[in-house]
Amino acid sequence: MDRILLGAIYTCGHNKDPNVLNVPPSSTNARHSILRAEILETVSSLKPGKSTGIDNITGEMIQAGGEATIDMLLLICNKILQTGVWPKPWTQSLVITLPKKGNLKLCQNYHTISLISHPSKVMLKVFLNRFKPEAE
Template structure:
């Protein structure tokens, strides 16, 4: 997946560590992913809910661990997991306008197990690889923070009657 240009990154889920980004999913990752699914969410086409997955206990964790391991090795996503139900919900305002509607997608809860594992691994890698100044698409940070900072800097330059082109040199 990633070229190994430095020493391997360590990542941990539920106190179990691994250093290889290509390592197949650990059972503890599957267990973590199942337990972190949100209750009360609508199921996808397969009608499997998060509550059903959690209630399956150790047998369910073992079953989905085998599925996730197979997907990881074959790089083939099950067809059922690729299907989604799209629902259009109205927002406030004139419902004749398309802009006053939003779409939600109901995907298979079992597919969310694998998606959570992939997402967690990528988050852990990106936290060490991406610059600390990068804000977009990072947990607890946002581009709005950068925009706010830039506006403050511009205002300070204007307060001291400094020309904005000098501000450009900072970046």
């Protein structure tokens, strides 16, 4: 059943960019490249049970993907770091309104949440972990 679910997610009709994995050769910025250990640490820290973003990829799916998923995330994240261009699904959020208590006819009795892509969360967490010591 998991294979059917995964197949349905990856064939759902999103425009796929075949160039996303074409990474230019490393430049002199190789010492600033994202390390596999950083990706591995971030993926293992993803919390279970969180809602998916626009791409329908859960944190559990990334963790269950094993070494192949870590390697692909490493490749994509280093390409983002080198080029400064994020994949379009990683930049989109799913905005959901949730009702608060009170009269639901009033807009002030709702609050919104933004659900972002889990692969994007991995990249953002790597950046956060790198910048946190500098900020402190």
